[in-house]
Amino acid sequence: MLYEPQKIEPKWQRFWEENKLFRAEDFSKKPKKYILVEFPYPSGDGLHVGHARSYSALDAIARKKKMEGYNVLFPIGWDAFGLPTENYAIKTGIHPQKVTEENTANFKRQLKSLGLSFDWSREINTTDPKYYKWTQWIFLKLFEKGLAYQAEIPVNWCPSCKIGLANEEVVGGACERCGAVVEKRTLKQWMLKITAYADRLIEDLEKVDYLDKIKTQQINWIGKSYGTEIDFQVESSGKKIPVFTTRIDTIFSGTFIILAPEHQLVKEITTKEQKNAVEKYVKEAAQKGELERSELEKERTGVFTGAYAINPANNEKIPIWIADFVLAHYGTGAVFADAHDQRDFEMAKKYNIPLKVSLRPKNDDLWERVKNLKVCYPEEGILVNSAQFDGLTSAEARKKITTWLEKKGAGRKTVNYKLRDWVFSRQHYWGEPIPIIHCQKCGVVAVPEKELPVELPYVEKYQPTGTSESPLAVISDWVNVKCPGCGGRAKRETDTMPNWAGSNWYYMRYCDPENDKLIADSKKLKYWLPVDWYNGGFEHTTLHLLYSRFIYKFLYDIKVVPQPEPYQKRTSHGVVLAEDGRKMSKSFGNVINPDEIVNKYGADTLRVYEMFMGPFGETIAWSTQGVKGVYRFLEKVWRLFSQCIENKESSPQILRAVHKLNKKIDEDLEATKFNTAVAAFMEFVNLCQERKEKVGKGTLEHMLTLLYPLAPHISEELWRLLGQKESIAFQKWPKYNSKLIEEETITLVIQVNGKVRDKIEVEADISEEKARSLAISREKIKNRISDKEIKKVIFVPGKLINIVI
């Protein structure tokens, strides 16, 4: 009998679906496991083999958990709002909704052909009004609590497409769509106050089991730093400039102040004499793109405002400058500058601004050069020229100077973050409308909850307007509404939400996908949440993963969800590159279509290959040869069946091997070491083949239950061919017999001075004395030792003996 995956796979997929094998049961008495993979964006390119990597892995986990007796929820849906679909629709004239329907159908067909154990009865789609009603509801709650607000901020503007771009639409300073260089324009945008949750987003990482790499990246992204805020009085004016620093230990060498060009005090403090120069500089800085501004590392530029401030530490009068390397959006948009910062140092040298030193390095030669302002010394040191603080280390000085400034009322201990609030408006058609109404009298008014969802109007024209408004702005009968407050004339908000909006909370909806009264029933949320294991791409660590944690925490605060963290465990899979080591891309013509692999080798081969190709977390290039290797392995499994059908016991060696395999698979699957799990199966099959002996039915069944999570179709088929009436999915996950695994004999390694010189087969529990006399009696070892004195013997029971001479 031949192994023909094309015949057996669709059969079992149909069987599993018709018998509702993978339906999750609300409130089951069994313990629950919520296994989640990131839901795909249904693009026109179809399923990527990278999706298949993540899904095959967690499918194996989900199937194993089910066998272990858990009530498993393993759902799937569609993250379908977004730009690629809108762009495609603009290009082809096919409505985005139609495009989405087609792409979704294609993705669904592809996912089903892989035989993944999703509970399709809970399928969701972010573009469904019944779904985005609740996306809008969350926005209203955020608005109610003051966490959604409007602000005038600079946005990326494409002068060619005449449209605002999100950061993710800007590639290397250029428009992703047309390639034009992006400018900055100030527009009124909706913002979400994620910064209010910065501390909790860091602290609560302690409560969850994420890969360390993921935790570190989130912590760095939030970028919490402790420091001091100091007030500099502007000379002969009531104004003060607050400045944030982490290096208050260098305050006594602060000889000038630098403001960001966008700093609000620039206009107010600039003197008449400097007005022209300052205005010119500010204008130039605004015109420079982000790219240009950060590229210009070589040459420092700046301009003097003409104004002076007082350094509160030593009451010295110091000049106030402007420079574009000072960022408006970090700290207070102003810094005090000194000889102990590379950038400040370079700028002072260029414009002949006086400098002095206040930190002494340990190295005397270096100190000589630092003292004479030959080099910048940005490290920590011992304080000098710092009045009563002389002689302290930088760390000590930071504490004492901060306390001293606090007493004088000129400064305070403070904390800063790199994390910024989240721009939540898009001037696009294909997204959730923001449920807000602008009334001339009442101002910004929330759409009443009972009027949700605010449906996206189905129109023929969804092209950009060319102004800085969304395409929705031109649909006058949709835009013009009565104010829910006063009944007067009002207009709808025409911006839509970014596609992170729908993916922020989607995993909650799987718990209760049909509910039209609530985001989800609270008892169901309590039963299923948190997600026990969530797998997705590393690239979502600082966007989707962080955003969705923030939204969940907010929902926890308003008592919608039961705990403060949504995901108990988070893992990430590595990217699958093309065979040539580059990214898979249509333009390179190197894309692997999963359909082709499934047609030629079957879903089981694709799934097992994706697990075998390399360590789960690493970036790996595709190898078609490697796929063939896995296919050969599955053929060997098939042959094992045709050779072993007779009803008898396996030999003790095979029996031991299958129990060892059991242990290995158990451990490797939990640790996401899928590649070595597959290797262990291969070793087992090779062993059976080498021994040329018929394997007993029981042993084969044992092996098939272990293989089932990774290669479900072939396992189910052979299981039935062995005469089983019930699906293999209902089998208990097998337990290994640890006594059977124990070996009676072992290979004892004999080392001389740490080098392997001989090996002997001995009983497993050999004593040290016996091992020693055996080792010394060996010819090879005798020759090595000859007349030399044995200094020491190290014996590792069951492993080795090392003779030191």
Add this chain to the structure above:
RNA sequence: GCCCGGGUGGUGGAAUGGUAUACACGCAAGACUUAAAAUCUUGUGAGCGCAAGCUCUUGAGGGUUCGACUCCCUCCCCGGGCACCA
């Protein structure tokens, strides 16, 4: 520049203080075949040697240890993230 990973045969990789190179690919030889494919068998880190065997080998150098791919220090290279962050 900073923060995370990583560097092991011709290739993807295995081994987290105890037999380096599991497993797979590729390659070579043989069997089957009119032939090819598929399959099976054997071999396959490098060097020396007819052979038994010996020597070397985990990016480079040092250290700890009876013993280091594994731990520590210095450096080089590659991948990812952040980046004028005060």
